[in-house]
Amino acid sequence: MKKDYEKIPAAAAWLLKRILPDYDRISLRGDFDEMYFEQKNRKGVLNANIWLLIQMFRSIPNFFKKSLYWSMIMFRNYLKVAFRNLVRQKYYSVINITGLAIGMAVSFLILLWVQDEISFDDFHRNKDDIYRIVISNRDGSGDWAAVSALPLGTTLKQELPEVICSATLSFPSTLMFSNEDKNFNISDGYFADPDFFKIFSFDFIYGDPEEPFRDPRSLVVTREIAERFFGEINPVGKILLANNRAAYTITGVVEDLPLRSHIRFNFIRPFALLEMFGADRTEWSDVSYFTYLQIEENCVIEELESKIDQIVLNHHPDDNNKCFLQPLKDIHLSNKYFYDIAVTGDIKYIYIFSTAALFILIIACINYINLSTAKASRRAKEVGLRKVVGAGRIEIIKQFFSESILYTLIAFLMSLMVVRLSIPGFNTLTGKMFDMNVFDNTGMVFGLSAIAFLTGLLSSSYPALLISSFKPVSVFKGTVLTENRGRSYFRKVMVITQFALSVILIVSTLVVSGQTGYMRNKDLGFNKEQIVYFRLRGGIRASNNAAKEMLLRNESVLDASVIDMLPITLGSGTDGADWEGKNDDEAIQMQVRFVDFDFLKTFDMKINEGRFFSRDFPSDSMSAFVVNQAAVKAMKMESPLGKRFSAFGVEGRIIGVVEDFNFMSLHSRISPLFMLCGGPRTNYMCLKVKSENLSDTINSIESVWDKFSTGFPFEYGFLDERIDNLYRTEMRIGKIFRYFTFLAIFISCLGLFGLTSFMAENRTKEIGVRKVLGASVKNITVSLSKEFLYWVISANILAWPVSYAIMNTWLEGFAYRIDIGWTVYILAGAITLVITFTTTSFQIIKAAIVNPVRSLRYE
Amino acid sequence: MNLLSRAEELTLLAIWRLKKNAYLVTVREYLIETTLKDWSVGAVFDSLDRLRKKGYVETYLGNPTSIRGGRSKRFYEISKRGRDALNDIKKVNDEMWSGYTETVK
Structure with a gap:
């Protein structure tokens, strides 16, 4: 019998299934079969195939054209339905979109900040080949320092072929420059080798980077400084008078430094001048300079480091410091180095902030997940119907993804607006200068899209999978409509996660602000209130004794002291001190302070043993030492008084021991310190003043200043403000954390509010029945609130250990730190409880007081 | 007046000629016979689908038969609008072609 039908090959059938348009697949397939059959009869199997x-x-x-057309039609339908839902349930939509928008906005801002922090110094053309030399003790003990020996730079350039350029940089200093009638104190002036401008790419507006200096009295300034003195004209060749004595010729003007530069200078003088002042380029023990190297590409750093070490030992056999090469890009984010002049950030805060931003984003996504799964039962019939008329699971998943795309897109646009509006505030908060142009670069655009995509994916995947799994049969039987246990369990876990994240943020905020407050208020061992300080410049420097007398005549000035360094800054140090009973192999890094007779009195410090320097003992001046308790301990002295001590070429005896005081920030412990009285280092005058009529007092101080230092601008500061400045980073972190916490709580509350209203609605009938059976409003409120109580408590219990671990790690960065007491946790728990109940009580009470007649008639 | 494209015009005429027996396979055969060009299945389907969307043809599914593995045929039939369209295009064609004589080289 002749067959009247033959199937096409299976592979072709499979392929056809893929390419034929869905809506007419069956008859088209029939057409193909028929034609194939005919071809086969006529020309044979092979030809037919x-x-x-x-x-x-x-x-x-x-065919593809058709399929595409139809999927677009479906997509349009998905969006239309999504939009209708969005409008119909304004409530939920507002909650979802606001949450997502805030979450994304926070992430964008943090992304901006992180991007800025990690791209420090990336504007230098040789950025990958620039290294700074940092040192550490040879035996691995002791601290790291950013300084290195003076001869190192030039020596390495001569002896190592891998080193292309080297530049030695001094510590910064301040000079008063004048030109005609203009006088300004200009800070951040450095001495640098000419190679400095070859290594770093600072743009020259005028002058030649190849030959920045003409003679030792040359000066390279930034555009801002040049314009302050000369306006917009080319100032090269003009002369500036420094401290009314020396004349400098401007030989170059560089563009104002980008904010992302770790070196911040206002002017640069040639290092040759410092050599004329006495800097000795053969003195290996002078370790107070910064050395930058530009090395050949593809050098192995470890090999180079050992070569450098060999060179150092050749020149200076008993050198105690080992040199390491620190890449330029690491300089900004490492803050462990002493004597570092770089603007430093902290890699830790990059992690902390990114995590916090991620937390907020997760909280917002959880809102979306919870509210859409809670609403799922309302969409069940729609999904069931779609499935009955032929939608597969994939189509439903597509639909709910498109829906979340719509939400995310709206939230994305809103978040861009939020970012735009909050940029000025964010700049004040972080001390950076962002503008909207930051969104121009491709990396940023990629980052933003990635965050938006992640948000959409994170928030839509679970609802889409859940809803698409509904079976039409059970939907129409009504079994899906009742909440199943797994789903509400999942939602509970989500809410608990949300609250746990909030609790972690609350605890962190409390600890950070606790630690900052502790540092600002801790007894430092000296009085920091009511102390005015100013730097001595001009004539007042030489005649500081006369000035002091004149100042003390004013009865608002209680005490005055002339010192070399403010008590809170790191001064000079030495490991070359010698004392009675010292072992030969012992070397202790000790700090030195040059003070005067009134130092103790002015700062209200306490003497522990012996006595302080006194005018009654003329021999005290530059031949006696006062040490702190930490030094006594370090030197292992039983009775330090009268012991021989020598340092800085001064021989003398220890006459007293002061109680330890914090002469650096509280990040570090009090280190050994000795004090010398008198000497040439008269840098600062500190005055203890009465708190009344402060402005009058300042005016009278200024008039004394003017008598001695005519023409020098009078600039003063308060010590307590300066100390607060030490903890600027922590205060900034604290503030940012407060905002984070507020936003996290706000978003969680939005979600909770939505969820409560959904639950109250779902249980309307139950509440009605309960009331009919005699339950009071109170009973119902309690029974509805109970669940939230469990949530909050379990969230707290989960979050406590986590936050303890996190904050303990953070606190490890401080030598003086608070202990995380239980009060913090109780407080965090109380805050979450109060917030939860204020958020939910409105909906709960509303549901509880409804007349049962109305609620039972509902539906 | 909505002018049909050449492919649509030919397909519509083919449907008209095939009367009750117009479905993809027969329409394609007819087109190949008259134009002497090999029309692909997709191309024929495309013009059929376009005619349907514009409302020039109506379609219905035939009864499934054991031939074609139980898959029914989708039949096409000219609608009222399709007839109007054919009239229109005939008028235009007649006008444009009038007076033209086939030149012999």
Whole structure:
């Protein structure tokens, strides 16, 4: 019998299924079968197969066009339905979109900040080949320092072929420059080798980077400084008078430094001048300079470091410091180095902030997940119907993804607006200068899209999978409509996660602000209130004794002291001190302070043993030492008084021991210190003043200043403000954390509010029945609130250990730190409880007081 | 007046000629016979689908038969609008072609 039907090959059938438009697949497949059968009868199997293959490929473009058209139609329908839902349930939509928008906005801002922090110094053309030399003790003990020996730079350039350029940089200093009638104190002036401008790419507006200095009295300034003195004209060749004595010729003007530069200078003088002042380029023990190297590409750093070490030992056999090469890009984010002049950030805060931003984003996504799964039962019938008329699971998943795309897109646009509006505030908060142009670069655009995509994916995947799994049969039977246990369990876990994240943020905020408050208020061992300080410049420096007397005549000035360094800054140090009973192999890094007779009195410090320097003992001046308790301990002295001590070429005896005081920030412990009285280092005058009529007092101080230092601008500061400044980073972190916490709580509350209203609505009937059976408003409120109580408590219990671990790690960065007491946790718990109940009580009470007649008639 | 494209015009005429027996396979055969060009399945389907969307043809599914593995045929039939369209295009064609004589080289 002749067959009247033959199937096409299976492979072709499979392919056809893929390419034929859905809506007419069946009859088209029939058409293909029929034609194939005919071809086969006429020309044989092989030819029929070839015919089929050619036909299929020729038809693909036409069929594909159709499929695309239809999927677009479906997509339009998805969006339309999504939009209708969005408008119909304004409540939920507002909650979802606000949460997502805030979450994304926070992430964008943090992304901006992180991007800025990690791209420090990236504007230098040789950025990958620039290294700074940092040192550490040879035996691995002791601290790291950013300084290195003076001869190192030039020596390495001569002896190591890998070193292309080297530049030695001094510590910064301040000079008063004047030109005609203009006088300004200009800070951040450095001495640098000419190679400095070859290594670093600072743009020259005028002058030649290849030859920045003409003679030792040359000066390179930034545009801002040049314009302050000369306006917009080319100032090269003009002369500036420094401290009314020396004349400098401007030989170059560089563009104002980018904010992302770790070196911040206002002017640069040639290092040759410092050599004329006495800096000795053969003195290996002078370790107070910064050395920058530009090295050949593809050098192995470890090999180079050992070569450098060999060179150092050749020149200076008993050198105690080992040199390391620190890449330029690491300088900004490492803050462990002493004597570092770089603007430093902290890699820790990059992690902390990114995590916090991620927390907020997760909280917002959880809102979306919870509210859409809670609403799922309302969409069940729609999904069931779609499935009955032929939608597969994939189509439903597509639908709910498109829906979340719509939400995310709206939230994305809103978050861009939020970012735009909050940029000025964010700049004040972080001390950076962002503008909207930051969104111009491709990396940023990529980052933003990645965050938005992640948000959409994170928030839509679970609802889409859940809703698409509904079976039409059970939907129409009504079994899906009742909440199943797994789903509400999942939602509970989500809410608990949300609250746990909030609790972690609350605890962190409390600890950070506790630690900052502790540092600002801790007894430092000296009085910091009511102390005015100013730097001595001009004539007042030489005649500081006369000035002091004159100042003390004013009865608002209680005490005055002339010192070399403010008590809170790191001064000079030495490991070359010698004392009675010292072992030969012992070397202790000790700090030195040059003070005067009134130092103790002015700062209200306490003497522990012996006595302080006194005018009654003329021999005290530059031949006696006062040490602190930490030094006594370090030197292991039983009775330090009268012991021989020598340092800085001064021989003398220890006459007293002061109680330890914090002469650096509280990040570090009090280190050994000795004090010398008198000497040439008269840098600062500190005055203890009465708190009344402060402005009058300042005016009278200024008039004394003017008598001695005519023409020098009078600049003063308060010590307590200066100390607060030490903890600027912590205060900034604290503030940012407060905002984070507020936003996190706000978003969680939004979600909770939505969830409560959904629950209250779902349980309307139950509440009605309970009331009919005699439950009071109070009973119902309690029974509805109970669940939230469990949530909050379990969230707290989960979050406590986590936050303890996190904050303990953070506190490890402080030598003086608070202990995380239980009060912090109780407080965090109380805050979450109060917030939860204020958020939920409105909906709960509303549901509880409804007349049962109305609620039972509902539906 | 909505002018049909050449492919649509030919397909519509083919449907008209095939009367009750117009479905993809027969329409394609007819087109190949008259134009002597090999129309791909997709191309024929495309013009059929376009005619349907514009409302020039109506379609219905035939009864499933054991031939074609139980898959029904989708039949096409000219609608009222399709007839109007054919009239229109005939008028235009007649006008444009009038007076033209086939030149012999």
